[in-house]
Amino acid sequence: xxxxxxxxxxxxxxxxxxxxxxxxxxxxGETRSPDASGSESxxxxxxxxxxxxxxxxxxxxxxxxxxxxxxxxxxNQENAGKIKVTLDINPDWPSLxxxxxxxxxxxxxxxxxxxxxxxxxxxxQQSGKLLDFSPYMDDEWRARFSEQDLQTLTINGELxxxxxxxxxxxxxxxxxxxxxxxxxxxxxxWDEFFEVCEQLKASGITPISLMTSDDAWHATxxxxxxxxxxxxxxxxxxxxxxxxxxxxxxxxxxxxxxxYTTPDALGGNYAVxxxxxxxxxxxxxxxxxxxxxxxxxxMWPSIGIAASPTFGDGKVPYxxxxxxxxxxxxxxxxxxxxxxxxxxxxxxxMTSEESSKIFxxxxxxxxxxxxxxxxxxxxxxxxxxxxxxxxxxxxxxxLVNLVRYLKPAASAKIPSLIEGLVLDEYTPEEFAKxxxxxxx
Amino acid sequence: xxxxQLVMYLFPALSFTAVFFIFPIIFVLYMGVQEWNGLGSxxxxxxxxxxxxxxxxxxxxxxxxxxxxxxxxILLHTPLGLLLALILFKKPKGWKWFRTLFFxxxxxxxxxxxxxxxxxxxxxxxxxxxxxxxxxxxxLTRAWLSDPATxxxxxxVPFVLYVGFxxxxxxxxxxxxxxxxYEAADIDGASDVQKDxxxxxxxxxxxVAINVIFNTAFCLRMFEYPLLMTGGGPANSSxxxxxxxxxxxxxxxxxxxxxxxGILTILIGILAMLAVFGLLRLWERRA
Numbered sequence: 210x211x212x213x214x215x216x217x218x219x220x221x222x223x224x225x226x227x228x229x230x231x232x233x234x235x236x237x238g239e240t241r242s243p244d245a246s247g248s249e250s251x252x253x254x255x256x257x258x259x260x261x262x263x264x265x266x267x268x269x270x271x272x273x274x275x276x277x278x279x280x281x282x283x284x285n286q287e288n289a290g291k292i293k294v295t296l297d298i299n300p301d302w303p304s305l306x307x308x309x310x311x312x313x314x315x316x317x318x319x320x321x322x323x324x325x326x327x328x329x330x331x332x333x334q335q336s337g338k339l340l341d342f343s344p345y346m347d348d349e350w351r352a353r354f355s356e357q358d359l360q361t362l363t364i365n366g367e368l369x370x371x372x373x374x375x376x377x378x379x380x381x382x383x384x385x386x387x388x389x390x391x392x393x394x395x396x397x398x399w400d401e402f403f404e405v406c407e408q409l410k411a412s413g414i415t416p417i418s419l420m421t422s423d424d425a426w427h428a429t430x431x432x433x434x435x436x437x438x439x440x441x442x443x444x445x446x447x448x449x450x451x452x453x454x455x456x457x458x459x460x461x462x463x464x465x466x467x468x469y470t471t472p473d474a475l476g477g478n479y480a481v482x483x484x485x486x487x488x489x490x491x492x493x494x495x496x497x498x499x500x501x502x503x504x505x506x507x508m509w510p511s512i513g514i515a516a517s518p519t520f521g522d523g524k525v526p527y528x529x530x531x532x533x534x535x536x537x538x539x540x541x542x543x544x545x546x547x548x549x550x551x552x553x554x555x556x557x558x559m560t561s562e563e564s565s566k567i568f569x570x571x572x573x574x575x576x577x578x579x580x581x582x583x584x585x586x587x588x589x590x591x592x593x594x595x596x597x598x599x600x601x602x603x604x605x606x607x608l609v610n611l612v613r614y615l616k617p618a619a620s621a622k623i624p625s626l627i628e629g630l631v632l633d634e635y636t637p638e639e640f641a642k643x644x645x646x647x648x649x
Numbered sequence: 650x651x652x653x654q655l656v657m658y659l660f661p662a663l664s665f666t667a668v669f670f671i672f673p674i675i676f677v678l679y680m681g682v683q684e685w686n687g688l689g690s691x692x693x694x695x696x697x698x699x700x701x702x703x704x705x706x707x708x709x710x711x712x713x714x715x716x717x718x719x720x721x722x723i724l725l726h727t728p729l730g731l732l733l734a735l736i737l738f739k740k741p742k743g744w745k746w747f748r749t750l751f752f753x754x755x756x757x758x759x760x761x762x763x764x765x766x767x768x769x770x771x772x773x774x775x776x777x778x779x780x781x782x783x784x785x786x787x788x789l790t791r792a793w794l795s796d797p798a799t800x801x802x803x804x805x806v807p808f809v810l811y812v813g814f815x816x817x818x819x820x821x822x823x824x825x826x827x828x829x830x831y832e833a834a835d836i837d838g839a840s841d842v843q844k845d846x847x848x849x850x851x852x853x854x855x856x857v858a859i860n861v862i863f864n865t866a867f868c869l870r871m872f873e874y875p876l877l878m879t880g881g882g883p884a885n886s887s888x889x890x891x892x893x894x895x896x897x898x899x900x901x902x903x904x905x906x907x908x909x910x911g912i913l914t915i916l917i918g919i920l921a922m923l924a925v926f927g928l929l930r931l932w933e934r935r936a
Contacts, residue, residue, distance in 0.1 A: 303899065304899075307687075310688055311687070332686055332687065332688040332689060332902075336688050421882065422882065472792050473792070473794075476880060476882045617686070618902075618903060621897070621901035625881075625882060625884050626884075628884040628885075629884035631883075632884055
């Protein structure tokens, strides 16, 4: 009797579980329905509105967010009654990336989303759930991009990402603080750079903002610049070891640089580091154009933009740049041709010259798309962005920041490795060796 | 109550426990022996994830730090809660006000408290260093959150100090003690300390057990303070098991290793609970 009741109980629980599990996995393994992404797509054949959801981290309280909202609103107005793009904003970039991955894994790939392209992590492209734009890439649209960018983003013959943002990382410096320390111009060699750091320090000014939390962005910018200056812009190319003598030397320089930063750089995040520069606590920072939006306008005349120093040995030309990786747009495979075409129409609008200008001038974003700014538009950009665009455009060689190349496991490890290097827990040789091992 | 009624009453709770606890645990066990980066298919790797964990210095550091957290919960947080409860149990002037004040942090978000303490312990803006400087103790100032020697302990400070919940559990248990015991002790001329030591503390051993178990469980899953105050750094010096699992899953996309770490954490939790129960039983026998 007892056994029978237990059997009934277990069977009931299992039945309950199966019902719940069945509800949760109804769409598993099937092509995603238009409703799965949360967008209320109606029957396109009847000519009703096609609704698309676009995932992004660009919140409207930022310059880039304002630009994105402006463009989406304009597109929606121009296509009223036909296509409607709805923005789904999550300002937390890492969690947004994780959400996108989870949605792809769950067969609910977002209609449109952006991500950091990493040639060592092609899991999104290899999922087979992204829309291939190559059939839609006509000559007119192709001409908006550089062939190199299109080739980079073409994986196994499929163009599943549209080139968009690819910003150069440059040196910002505070001219007033430089003047206080008796420095007239930004150094052109690394020896001069460290002399400048000494001069600033001697004048009671903290030379540079650095950070080690999250992706250690400002620190890895410096590391990438040191590495490229020593080993050329091909130092991170596929197959190149990360424990090369040049990387070891770059790690030594990075450690030296930490002697010239704020006490909270170790463990500090992007906000801490960039705020130090913005409020005038530090004289330099190595960052992308998005920082401009955070600099108060009354501080703009004090801000100088410069290219990286070199070792003057010809390994890299003066003016070379470390860049952020491509942050392209991608889209999920769609259940109907109409929805695919709606996405393509929107992406063409996003990458048009007019939209590119809005993104650059309003959003302070440097794009992969081709664009020519008039003198009037350059003046409209303001002195800091104007300098930025000019120096960035003079770059003849570039490489992507190391952290964007690393495999996720190495990327997760690099903050603690840099902290260990600075705290003497690892020698520069051990730092490079561990980085190489983590990247295998 | 018939067996049929018993099963019917238990069915809803049993069902939800199965769906939302047993099945996820089975899934974690399954994932612990797989390799998966969040997309694509799983790959069976046997015990490789566990071997990796045993060899990973970051995991070992996280394990040691989690033990520090548990020890802080048992040896610092719980006794401090007991001490405060003993003081408030004597109902000094304004005791109700103090009881509310001490409990208040328990209704404030841990995230807010973590940020508050981030700024209290900040190297240049922080209250602690500025107080030390104003007291002429400049030599004692340090980067509490950025120094590997102090980071993990700096993370523990808010947890150790905010003892409101622990204190309330003790006070509740103390309120059940018969006043006659204290009256008899007064007649015998016992001091306040003797009354606490020989009457109150032995009679709140159930509350001690509850608090030790709660605090051990809380320390095992502690996440917000290490994440928000130090991010597990510098150089993993303040990493704990929860943060290690989060980092492996979210940043490194190594779900299998994260799940294997989760399995070990569950085992450690079970062992910690068994040890706590064992010690409490020993205390009971000696008493």
